[in-house]
Each structure stands twice: as structure tokens, then as C-alpha cells.
Amino acid sequence: MGAEAEGAGGASRTADPAEAAEARRVVVPPGVANAIRLHAAEAYPNECCGALFGNDAVITEMLRLPNVTDEGPRRRFLVLPADYRAAEAHASETGAELAGFYHSHPDHPARPSRYDLDHAWPFFIYVIVSVRNGEPRDMTSWRLRDDRSAFVADVLIVQEAGIGTRESGETASVPGS
């Protein structure tokens, strides 16, 4: 399983420089990227989810969280408020920030769904990993636009300190409604 993320999975590209300017780099160390992929593969065909910790878009740690949705874990994930609070508490204990969440899309592209958009929080980093037939594939990173109209695709970089960057995903935008 390579640590290199692939493309943004057929996301509609935009040439709008203003939107491109919104995109930023999200750095994920290979250990965290692999741990997310492993979680996604283990949970398949269900969705997995977990919290991401770090500072200034540099992820340092991931934490698996139980998927408690009652709408069918193959299509949905839900983090209990209690688990959310535990994640915030973990962040303040370790001095990192709760940076966002990851989840998997079994047999769906690594792109936010309408449901993801409707339930997104601002400023959080949303990492999505697509899983095809049990194999983790593309990993992408997204942030909600402040007007809630769409996600902005960030540039997810799997990188260890001091090693050259590997970039994935150009700027993409998923319009709302």
C-alpha cells in the first residue's frame, strides 16, 4: 500500500484563480496516512471515521472513533457528541488542535457527498479516503467554504519531515445544490 495519494477522483476542475487561492496544503505524515487507510480497509464495506490532530494544517496524529450511525454504516458515519468532546479534550491535553476528521467512502469516489456538505463544520479538515472492493485508494482533503456553498479541495501532501513533497489533487470545487 503506497503512501502516495492519487488524484481527486474525477473532481470537476475549476480554473477560477480566486478559488485556487483558497486551497492550501494539508500535510499528513505517511504513518498517519497509512493508519487511516488501514482503518478504512478494516471497516470495509462499512464507513470508518476518526479525528485528526495537528497545528496549522500539519497533521500529527489520528484517533479512531466508533461509527455509531443507525442509518446504515455502509453509507453513513456519525460521531457521538461524547466522542467529539473526548477528541477536544485529547487535543487540549496534548497541546495540539482538533484539526478535523477523516472518513471513508466505500465504493464511492473520495469526494464529498451532498450529505457531507450538509453536515460539515467550518475550518475543519475533512479527509476522505475511497475504498474499492476493500482496497483503500484515493485520499483527498477538503474544507467547507465559509458560505457553506461548497467544499474547497486542499492539496493533501503525504510527507515526513525533511522529505520531498508528493502532491495530490488540484483545486476542485463541489458546488452546493
Added chain:
Amino acid sequence: MANKILIPTPLRPYTERRDSVEVEGRTVGELLGKLTNRHEGLRRHLFTDEGRLRTFVNVYVNDEDIRYLQKEQTPVEPGDVVSIVPSVAGGGDTETVESLPALTNEEIRRYSRHLLLPEVGIEGQRKLKAARVLCIGAGGLGSPVAMYLAAAGVGTLGLVDFDTVDVSNLQRQILHTTHEVGRSKLESARRRLNALNPDVRIETHEVVLSSANALPILEQYEYVIDGTDNFPTRYLVNDACVLLGKPNIYGSVFRFEGQASVFATREGPCYRCLYPEPPPPGLVPSCAEGGVLGVLPGLIGTIQATETIKLIIGAGTPLVGRLLLFDALAMRLREVKLRKDPDCPVCGTNPTIRELIDYEQFCGISHEPAAVSEHDMTPRELKAWLDGGAQPLLLDVREPQEYAINRIPGAFLVPMSDLPRRVVELDAARPTVVYCKVGERSARAVEFLRGLGFHDVRNLTGGVRRWVDEIDPSQPSY
């Protein structure tokens, strides 16, 4: 005195990065109102455009969720701590937004009663518009299925049938009208469905569904509805759905009873998990033989249409792993749990069926037309024999309700099921001609009687139906 509101990480950029804000108020609603007035950027993330708290925003007073208190009217006391806690949710099932077709204003008016349902809404209606559904059979079950799915705005509806409309279909097949008798069922269905909803694309497949053509037809669709009336096609549809990984929305009816389920989903059982083997041929009569209450396929077909819509929009609990059993006479609906059979030959862990097989043979149905036997007699031969003065016993092995419709004059009624018990009433030495509706039950009766030593027993080929056609058109047929 002010209350403290704890702000979660993603909202802190709107509160100058503070993790708590102090505001005054008597209720949660008042506190949140003042909070958003002071930090305007919070508003769109906490409230909908209509001013309702978003469903994924949890608000706690101390450790109590306000949903279980008085919601936004929940009073706060001095010293109470209010926390805003995100529900983090998402999921990959829904189509990405831009791939779903938009609704026109005309469509929004047409489907407004759907759009008012939160479970459907604009997005669900767009999913219906994008959906491709195949209905096998445009008869009793296919009629309500096609009518309701067309009315609901399913974008593309495929129909498979090869028959023409018969007047005896009209008692239950509400797709077709008296005017269409004798015409193709699919053309009749197309006219009816287009009149109901011209926006629906109707794709017709005027073929006898077979192992040779099933996969290329089924693979064009996302959902398959089984509205078939015979076992070979039902097993064929099931196996094709399993092989293609498509849900099979199943229904069947007989007399006053019906069944429905959703098969062939990855997590659920399939039709073969429920019925690994077909019944022996002839044991279960068809609707043409046994009859069916006209409204019954209406009930079962609308259940199939409902399940299809639920699967498309992703709402509710689908009928997967459950079999509904409906009894119209008792007006009772029962539900039995179905389990996926790990040894199922098609959907089990080690499937032995990896391609479509010969389903006629699997169901014990011969490809060859029944061989003309020396014991057969045509209606014309019988008429000539009777006119010549012969006085054979005319043995009618149909049911009394069939006998009440038409009969050959002078016939003696012993229903097939009573024959073994009542055979003592018959004279083995007397020449006998046995008949039923079309000649199938009577052929079995002839075989049975010959085995008992009746030597001069013949079967009337084509049954009473052919007798009425060729000899006595004054009588009704059925």
C-alpha cells in the same frame, strides 16, 4: 448574571479564537441569539436560513442535551454552562450533487407533495429523476409498479413483456384498457404511462426474458422489479440480479395471498436462500389456473413500488431480509425474517452458479410440446364419436367454480384433487374421455386412471377451451 457558552474548535475563528463566550439570557434560545448577534459569522453554521438550529448542532445545558429538555426554550440558571457540541457526520452514499439532474419549475410543481417530505426533498426527487428502474412484466404486478413509479418521477423505466392484452387481464392489470385488447402490452403500457407522466422515459424490451438476453437487458438498470408470473423467470431474474449485484424487488400473488421482499442486495438473502428449489411442475397452479383476486397484485405491486422508491432515495428501512406475507381474506400482514444462506448456490460464500443456467430445465419444464399420445382425442373427434351414438363417460376434473362457467353437456365432475378418493365411483370398463380447462390436468388424470387399470381412457386435447372454440361457441370461455 452571564452564562458561559463553550465554543467548539471549528467555531473559534468566529469568536476571536476564544473557547468560551459569556452572554446573558433566560433561555438557551436567548443566549444563542445574543451570541450570534455578537459573532455574526456563527449564525449560518448554527442556524438554517429559516432560523432553525441545524440538526448536527448539539446544545447542552451542563450535561443535558436540550433536545430532551425544552429545546431552545430551555431555561438557564445563573452558573449553568452551555456547550455547543458538533455532531460530526457524513457519508458517501449520496451522489455528488452535480451528477444529479436538476428539476424544472414544472417538475417542482408536479412533485411538490414529495418535495415537502424531508425524506425526499429536492435531492430525493433528483435521485428519482436520475434512477433507471427495470420492471419485468407489464401485467398484474407490473401495472401498479409502473404507474406509481412513473407518477413518482422515476426518470427511466424499462419494461419487459412479450404478451398482448387479453380481456381476462383487465380485471387486475390496470395499465391496460378495454380499448387495447389484442394489442402489445408494452405499447399499451407506453401510451398509458406517457399520458400519466410525459417526462418519464419508457424503454420497452419486447422479448421473452431468457438466459441469453437477461444480462444485457438487466445491466442497463440500477433496480430490478420482479413482476413475473412463473418460476423459471423468477429464478432467472434472481440469479441475474445476484450476478450483476442489483437489488431485486420481489413480489408474487396467488388467489388471495401475496408476498414481497427485497432480494439480492449484498448484505441480504436472495430468492434462492428462501426457495432453493422450485416446486415440482404442476403442484403450484398459476394465476391462469388458480385465479387471483384482482386487487391483490395492486396491493403487492404498490409495496414493490414503495420499496423501490425507498431504495432510490435512501430513506427508511428496506424490506431486506424480511418476507412480507399478505392474506387478503383475513386482511392480515405478517413478516418473517429471512437469513442469507451461506450455502446458497448463487449468493453463498462458495457459489456454484456463476452464470445463467437453463431455467426451464431447472424447474422441470420440458422444452418439447407434449407429445401427441394415442390416448388423445380432439374436440372434433369427440363430437363425431358422440354424434355416432357413442356414450362415453365425460369426466370433468376441474374445480366446481370452473364447471359453473362452462362444460360439455352430460359431463360428470370429479375435481382432480378428489379423484384418488372418488375413483371408486367410476366404471373401469366404460370408455371415458377426461377433460379440464386446457388439457394438462386431464392428461395427469388419464395417466393416473390407466395406472389403476382403466384401459379405455382418453384425454381431450385443448380441454374445454378448445371444445368451446371449435364445437360450441355459444358457451363462455375463460
